[in-house]
Amino acid sequence: xxxxxxxxxxxxxxxxxxxxxxxxxxxxxxxxxxxxxxxxxxxxxxxxxxxxxxxxxxxxxxxxxxxxxxxxxxxxxxxxxxxxxxxxxxxxxxxxxxxxxxxxxxxxxxxxxxxxxxxxxxxxxxxxxxxxxxxxxxxxxxxxxxxxxxxxxxxxxxxxxxxxxxxxxxxxxxxxxxxxxxxxxxxxxxxxxxxxxxxxxxxxxxxxxxxxxxxxxxxxxxxxxxxxxxxxxxxxxxxxxxxxxxxxxxxxxxxxxxxxxxxxxxxxxxxxxxxxxxxxxxxxxxxxxxxxxxxxxxxxxxxxxxxxxxxxxxxxxxxx
Amino acid sequence: xxxxxxxxxxxxxxxxxxxxxxxxxxxxxxxxxxxxxxxxxxxxxxxxxxxxxxxxxxxxxxxxxxxxxxxxxxxxxxxxxxxxxxxxxxxxxxxxxxxxxxxxxxxxxxxxxxxxxxxxxxxxxxxxxxxxxxxxxxxxxxxxxxxxxxxxxxxxxxxxxxxxxxxxxxxxxxxxxxxxxxxxxxxxxxxxxxxxxxxxxxxxxxxxxxxxxxxxxxxxxxxxxxxxxxxxxxxxxxxxxxxxxxxxxxxxxxxxxxxxxxxxxxxxxxxxxxxxxx
Numbered sequence: 001x002x003x004x005x006x007x008x009x010x011x012x013x014x015x016x017x018x019x020x021x022x023x024x025x026x027x028x029x030x031x032x033x034x035x036x037x038x039x040x041x042x043x044x045x046x047x048x049x050x051x052x053x054x055x056x057x058x059x060x061x062x063x064x065x066x067x068x069x070x071x072x073x074x075x076x077x078x079x080x081x082x083x084x085x086x087x088x089x090x091x092x093x094x095x096x097x098x099x100x101x102x103x104x105x106x107x108x109x110x111x112x113x114x115x116x117x118x119x120x121x122x123x124x125x126x127x128x129x130x131x132x133x134x135x136x137x138x139x140x141x142x143x144x145x146x147x148x149x150x151x152x153x154x155x156x157x158x159x160x161x162x163x164x165x166x167x168x169x170x171x172x173x174x175x176x177x178x179x180x181x182x183x184x185x186x187x188x189x190x191x192x193x194x195x196x197x198x199x200x201x202x203x204x205x206x207x208x209x210x211x212x213x214x215x216x217x218x219x220x221x222x223x224x225x226x227x228x229x230x231x232x233x234x235x236x237x238x239x240x241x242x243x244x245x246x247x248x249x250x251x252x253x254x255x256x257x258x259x260x261x262x263x264x265x266x267x268x269x270x271x272x273x274x275x276x277x278x279x280x281x282x283x284x285x286x287x288x289x290x291x292x293x294x295x296x297x298x299x300x301x302x303x304x305x306x307x308x309x310x311x312x313x314x315x316x317x318x319x320x
Numbered sequence: 321x322x323x324x325x326x327x328x329x330x331x332x333x334x335x336x337x338x339x340x341x342x343x344x345x346x347x348x349x350x351x352x353x354x355x356x357x358x359x360x361x362x363x364x365x366x367x368x369x370x371x372x373x374x375x376x377x378x379x380x381x382x383x384x385x386x387x388x389x390x391x392x393x394x395x396x397x398x399x400x401x402x403x404x405x406x407x408x409x410x411x412x413x414x415x416x417x418x419x420x421x422x423x424x425x426x427x428x429x430x431x432x433x434x435x436x437x438x439x440x441x442x443x444x445x446x447x448x449x450x451x452x453x454x455x456x457x458x459x460x461x462x463x464x465x466x467x468x469x470x471x472x473x474x475x476x477x478x479x480x481x482x483x484x485x486x487x488x489x490x491x492x493x494x495x496x497x498x499x500x501x502x503x504x505x506x507x508x509x510x511x512x513x514x515x516x517x518x519x520x521x522x523x524x525x526x527x528x529x530x531x532x533x534x535x536x537x538x539x540x541x542x543x544x545x546x547x548x549x550x551x552x553x554x555x556x557x558x559x560x561x562x563x564x565x566x567x568x569x570x571x572x573x574x575x576x577x578x579x580x581x582x583x584x585x586x587x588x589x590x591x592x593x594x595x596x597x598x
Contacts, residue, residue, distance in 0.1 A: 047460055057483055061446055061453060062450075062453035062484075063453060064449075065449070065451060065454035065455070068453070088443060093439070097439060100432050
């Protein structure tokens with residue numbers, strides 16, 4: 001049976017709503033950002049729901065204080081604002097402090113990449129993977145569909161550490177049909193045939209699959225890995241998986257060559273498994289053109305057509 | 321010792337403040353990387369909190385549930401806490417001999433690895449927000465523990481403080497007690513010359529806080545105000561503005577707008593420690 005697709009935040013927050021009924025140490029804090037499910041949390045648990053207003057710096061510090069008193073905190077805001085507006089608070093009150101004071105604060109950022117399509121660069125988010133992966137002690141979760149987003153609620157509860165969960169704002173097709181993805185591995189192999197493998201995270205997993213499907217029609221198989229836990233993935237298992245391929249392509253909805261997924265893979269490969277790597281990401285710059293998400297992606301180098309061209313050239317160059 | 325004839329709680333508190341002042345000078349004499357001037361303005365605040373029976377604390381279990389929480393936001397300006405914590409048994413007094421030295425844990429800016437410190441203090445403007453979250457958490461747990469925060473007046477230029485101030489008042493966090501070490505000097509100048517804090521009390525009152533003021537170097541008065549402040553539960557967060565002098569008691573620091581970054585010469589510190597300078 002195929003599940004109906006949902007918004008990631010609704011799927012995640014429904015799990016939180018259910019859990020809050022059982023566990024009175026769960027606390028929800030929002031920076032004036034909502035959803036229909038959130039209205040139910042507020043109505044059912046008014047003592048453990050707080051809206052700090054449009055004040056992300058305080059959102060983080062209040063969350064840290066609640067966590068120090070033993071609450072498991074879910075802090076909720078639009079992705080660029082919950083990462084960049086309050087980066088110092090995240091660094092000092094979460095990443096640094098959790099070095100000596102264990103605390104479970106889950107930063108739920110909605111609006112990965114271009115998912116706020118027409119809102120422009122302030123609400124789009126191409127820097128968060130870079131700056132958040134830089135912080136020690138911080139988990140970094142990036143689901144590509146609502147099934148994975150909901151499953152990650154278990155990770156949020158189980159791992160007592162600060163984390164950033166990067167959710168897409170749009171309803172995306174389901175990739176993970178089963179509700180039991182292997183969360184501990186931190187990655188999922190979605191296609192395993194071929195000499196070249198995509199490593200993608202978030203929305204670009206959909207693009208990678210689309211490109212792989214089109215290549216397959218032409219008789220060329222491409223593999224696809226969804227790397228959904230960028231900080232806590234099983235390095236030995238990931239290494240073993242990557243050794244199956246002759247070359248790799250990273251695909252991210254973040255600035256290319258600026259320290260995001262591509263830097264992580266370059267570092268990993270350089271130390272562990274030397275392979276040619278093509279890094280595809282958003283051409284650095286801020287753009288104001290309007291269009292649908294695919295059109296915007298084509299303009300910055302991560303749309304399906306742009307990816308197909310780049311991958312074809314790369315495969316030719318390496319005779320794959 | 322003649323002091324026996326003078327023994328009263330008030331005199332003991334004043335004597336303790338004087339002793340901590342000397343210990344702070346002595347530490348700075350050994351570790352000139354520490355910030356002396358801003359650590360001298362806050363002495364009576366910490367002495368009153370710890371020795372005046374205000375702050376429930378447990379040196380054997382610094383993070384025990386039954387403690388009152390103290391968030392020291394002006395971390396650099398709390399070197400005077402080192403001798404207090406050592407004296408109370410939070411860590412051995414020998415640690416005071418290796419402030420800023422290899423192998424020690426008492427740095428130029430206190431870290432949360434120090435028993436008695438709750439949070440990260442080096443970066444200014446975070447303490448009040450975190451304390452606000454703690455105060456909310458305690459309320460939601462129906463705890464009667466109090467939360468104290470010590471900030472400087474200079475760090476109130478950080479806007480996040482005012483986000484927290486609004487929040488605390490809205491949520492009627494009357495278990496939250498803010499003490500501003502109002503020494504009126506930031507790093508480069510008087511705060512009033514940089515961006516004025518004139519009428520800090522009025523500003524906080526306008527934000528919905530209950531505000532009192534005190535001579536921050538009269539430790540007995542500070543203690544009395546803190547007793548009243550802690551006992552007051554009237555649906556408002558509380559502020560005590562402690563009027564202090566940066567570099568208190570040290571010539572060439574007190575009254576000098578650049579005292580934050582001035583290190584007195586060792587000879588002067590020696591004179592002061594011997595009680596020879598005026």
